[in-house]
Amino acid sequence: MSGEDRQSQLAREHKERQARRAEQASKAKRNTFIGAGTAVVVVVGGVIAASTLMGGEKEPVAAQTPVPSESASTPAAPDLTPSAKPGAATCEYRKDTTGSPTKFVGYPPKKPNLKLKTMTITTNHGDIVIDLMTPATPCTVNSLAFLAKKNFYDGTKCHRLATPENSGLGLLQCGDPQAKADGKNPTDGQGSSGYVFNDENLGGLSYRRGTVALAQASDAANQNGSQFWISYSDETAQLDSGPAYTPFGTVSKGMEIIDKIVAGGWITNEADITGDGGSHAPKIPVLIKDVELS
Numbered sequence: 504m505s506g507e508d509r510q511s512q513l514a515r516e517h518k519e520r521q522a523r524r525a526e527q528a529s530k531a532k533r534n535t536f537i538g539a540g541t542a543v544v545v546v547v548g549g550v551i552a553a554s555t556l557m558g559g560e561k562e563p564v565a566a567q568t569p570v571p572s573e574s575a576s577t578p579a580a581p582d583l584t585p586s587a588k589p590g591a592a593t594c595e596y597r598k599d600t601t602g603s604p605t606k607f608v609g610y611p612p613k614k615p616n617l618k619l620k621t622m623t624i625t626t627n628h629g630d631i632v633i634d635l636m637t638p639a640t641p642c643t644v645n646s647l648a649f650l651a652k653k654n655f656y657d658g659t660k661c662h663r664l665a666t667p668e669n670s671g672l673g674l675l676q677c678g679d680p681q682a683k684a685d686g687k688n689p690t691d692g693q694g695s696s697g698y699v700f701n702d703e704n705l706g707g708l709s710y711r712r713g714t715v716a717l718a719q720a721s722d723a724a725n726q727n728g729s730q731f732w733i734s735y736s737d738e739t740a741q742l743d744s745g746p747a748y749t750p751f752g753t754v755s756k757g758m759e760i761i762d763k764i765v766a767g768g769w770i771t772n773e774a775d776i777t778g779d780g781g782s783h784a785p786k787i788p789v790l791i792k793d794v795e796l797s
Contacts, residue, residue, distance in 0.1 A: 592617065594642035596698045599728060604690060606680035606729075607697030608653040615645035622647060622752065624656075624677075625793040628764070631733070631757030633715050635796070639704040640751040643717060643727065644796065647751075650696060650729055651794040660684035661789035662691040662782055663732075664769040669783055673736025675761055676718055677791060678729045684784045686770030691782030695728035702727065708750035711740040713758060716748040735761045764789055 596610045615637075622633040622644075637644045650656060662682035665672045681694030702725050708714055711734060718730040727749060734740075735758065742748065754761075767787035 592641040594645050594700065596642075596646070596700045599695050599697050599699050599726075601695075601726075603693045603695050604681045605695050605697035606655065608650070608655055610698055611646050611649035615641040616648060617641055619644050619648055619796045621755075621797055622651075623793075623795045623797070624757075624791060625795075626760065627788070627790040627792065628760045629757060631760055632755050633752040634755045635752045636704060636708065636750070639707050640749060641703075642700055643703050643749050643751045646696075646700060646727075646729075647731075647794070648796040651796055654793075655680065655696065655729065656791050656794040659791050661764075661791070662784055664764065664783055664785040665732075666765065666769065667736060667738045669769060669771075671738065672734075672741070673712075673738045673765070674732040674734050675764060675785065675789065676730060676732040677789070678718070678731050680729065682782070684782075684788060686772045686782075686784040687774055688772070688782065689774040691772065691784070692730075695730070697728075699726045699728055701725040702747075703749045704751065705746040705749065706743075708753075709740050710734050710742045710746075710748070710750065711737045713754045714739070714750050715752045715754060716750040718748065721747070733761055735765055763787065 592615050594611065594613050594615055599605060617637055619637050620635055622635055624631040624633070635644050656678065659677065659680055660682055661675050661677035662679050662684040663674075663676035665674045665676070667673055676692070679692055679694035680696075682688065682691040684691065710716060714734045716732060716734070717727045718732050719726045719728070724747065731751075732748075733754060764785045764787050767785060769783045770786055772782045772784060
């Protein structure tokens with residue numbers, strides 16, 4: 504092989520290595536996002552990307568990032584422009600065939616109630632009120648209303664606290680009916696309602712502080728279930744570049760509750776079988792007592 508041919512070969516090999524590194528970096532970044540993962544995927548992704556997030560040290564300290572004040576980052580009112588004519592929406596819900604642990608209480612009705620405006624989550628720390636984007640996410644709100652009426656969320660724990668330090672994102676994830684939220688249970692973040700449904704409103708709202716969205720595995724689409732997450736940091740807006748999680752509302756009351764939980768730090772779950780830190784639990788337990796849509 505001539506010197507010139509050897510130089511050409513080395514150049515090609517160099518470009519191939521660069522391409523592989525770029526692909527690996529892109530995949531790693533995606534896996535730092537959110538998700539309600541199963542054993543073979545990352546869990547809101549991380550989103551949340553979701554299913555997001557990585558592990559931490561055995562004795563992690565509380566997040567050092569200053570807790571933003573509620574007034575400093577009050578979320579903008581959501582765009583409530585209907586995505587379909589009133590009464591025209593029809594929803595489809597399918598059986599969850601992933602093998603994830605479920606708490607099945609039936610399927611929501613196909614015709615959604617488009618008049619629902621708020622979702623109130625009563626926790627052991629007080630109420631968190633969410634202004635709903637019902638016209639843009641009719642099937643999501645329909646599912647949440649159905650599960651709320653079935654008392655699906657009552658007695659469940661928010662199992663995941665993603666922070667910029669441990670995941671690159673800032674969100675509190677809830678809605679796994681099987682979660683123990685103790686930082687020890689290997690399957691936290693995998694429980695579901697037993698059915699799935701399609702994404703809605705992707706790109707219709709930034710994932711910044713105050714946004715509430717559904718959780719699903721980072722490499723999944725149209726696999727929404729019972730899990731959802733609340734963004735408490737504008738860091739989560741990095742997901743805007745490739746929206747994959749249905750945003751269905753914004754917090755209008757109770758962000759100070761989330762801030763208090765964040766300030767308490769997280770418990771690193773080294774037993775998390777997904778390996779992405781998806782079930783790092785908040786040190787301050789968050790128990791959902793009731794959910795009501797009105």
